[in-house]
Amino acid sequence: MLTDHVGSAFFDGNSVMRALGRFAFPIYAFLIAEGFYHIRDNPGKVRKHFLRLMILTVISEIPYDLMETGKLFDWSSQSVMLTLLVGMAGLMITERFRDFPAFIGFFYAVAAAITYFAMPNYKLTGVLMIFFYYWFVNHCRDYPVLKKYLILTAFSIVYLPLYNWVRYGFPELGTLVARTLRGWSWLVPYIGINLLFSLYKGKNGYKSKALNMCYAYFYPAHMLIIAALMFLTGKY
Numbered sequence: 001m002l003t004d005h006v007g008s009a010f011f012d013g014n015s016v017m018r019a020l021g022r023f024a025f026p027i028y029a030f031l032i033a034e035g036f037y038h039i040r041d042n043p044g045k046v047r048k049h050f051l052r053l054m055i056l057t058v059i060s061e062i063p064y065d066l067m068e069t070g071k072l073f074d075w076s077s078q079s080v081m082l083t084l085l086v087g088m089a090g091l092m093i094t095e096r097f098r099d100f101p102a103f104i105g106f107f108y109a110v111a112a113a114i115t116y117f118a119m120p121n122y123k124l125t126g127v128l129m130i131f132f133y134y135w136f137v138n139h140c141r142d143y144p145v146l147k148k149y150l151i152l153t154a155f156s157i158v159y160l161p162l163y164n165w166v167r168y169g170f171p172e173l174g175t176l177v178a179r180t181l182r183g184w185s186w187l188v189p190y191i192g193i194n195l196l197f198s199l200y201k202g203k204n205g206y207k208s209k210a211l212n213m214c215y216a217y218f219y220p221a222h223m224l225i226i227a228a229l230m231f232l233t234g235k236y
Contacts, residue, residue, distance in 0.1 A: 002222055005067065009226050009235060015185065022189040025080065025122060026129065030197055032084055033133035036091045046092060052216070053088055057081035060220040066227035070236035075119075081219065082120035086111050087130030094134075116166070125163045137202070145198045152194035160187055 004021020007014040039045040057079070064079035065071055093107045108131075115124040122129070132155055140148050161180045165171070168179055230236055 001219070005223065005226055009067065009230055010233075019185040019189060022186050023193050025126065026190060026193050026197075028080070028084060029087065029126065029129045030133045032088055032130050033091070034137050034200075034202070036088065036134065037137045040091075040095050050085075050088055050092065053081070053085050056216060056220070057085045059217075060223070063220045063223035063227060067223040067230070070227070070230070078118055078120040079219075080121035080126065082118060083115055083122050083126035084130070086115055086120075087127045090127060090131060091134055094131075122163070123166050125159065125166050128162075129159065133197075136197075141202060149194055149198040152197055153191055156187060156190040156194060160190070 001021055001024035003017045004024065007017025007021065011017060035049065036046070039049060060079045060081045062072055065074040068074065068077065090108065090111050094104055097103045097107075111127055112124040115122075115127050120126070136148075136151065140151060143151070160183070161176060164179045164183060165176050168175070171179070
């Protein structure tokens with residue numbers, strides 16, 4: 001993520017740096033799904049986690065706007081945190097109203113509208129990725145590594161043109177194919193990260209309070225620093 005943003009801000013959108021940045025969102029999306037899987041039976045933990053994510057979404061918006069546009073407030077796009085927040089809300093609704101599929105469907109439609117018109121990064125396809133990973137951690141956890149990898153990679157191959165279709169305003173087929181082929185480098189990190197997800201055994205790794213704080217607040221902090229450096233170096 002840092003490589004992606006530095007490449008965009010200071011190296012004229014360097015394609016290699018930006019391609020490396022494509023590892024970031026699938027990791028965040030997977031961790032939202034995996035984390036919720038482990039706490040879903042504890043309403044207190046779910047509420048606490050959702051509240052923290054909501055606070056982080058609010059905190060991140062000004063640093064994101066400063067980095068992207070040099071303005072304190074800009075409503076043309078929102079940070080990826082809104083996508084993660086809506087995705088988390090969708091998982092909560094799915095579990096809470098499991099016996100009311102019509103309501104779940106209605107919420108998904110609302111979530112799609114929010115993430116399309118509010119213009120967060122990855123829009124509704126980002127939420128779709130979170131939902132897919134939640135299905136994956138629920139139903140594919142005990143599959144052999146190769147089978148898990150093939151399922152994840154099949155999703156990645158379908159996801160990329162869908163992302164481009166939504167991102168560029170639902171273009172016609174020819175335009176969609178052209179844009180998808182131009183963005184083929186996105187598929188490389190997606191396929192690469194699938195191996196990590198396939199090998200993951202669902203166990204906690206090393207934990208510490210300092211690491212948790214770094215993980216939570218690195219996103220707004222690094223954008224704020226990049227924005228400050230862009231002002232100092234006259235990038236705006």
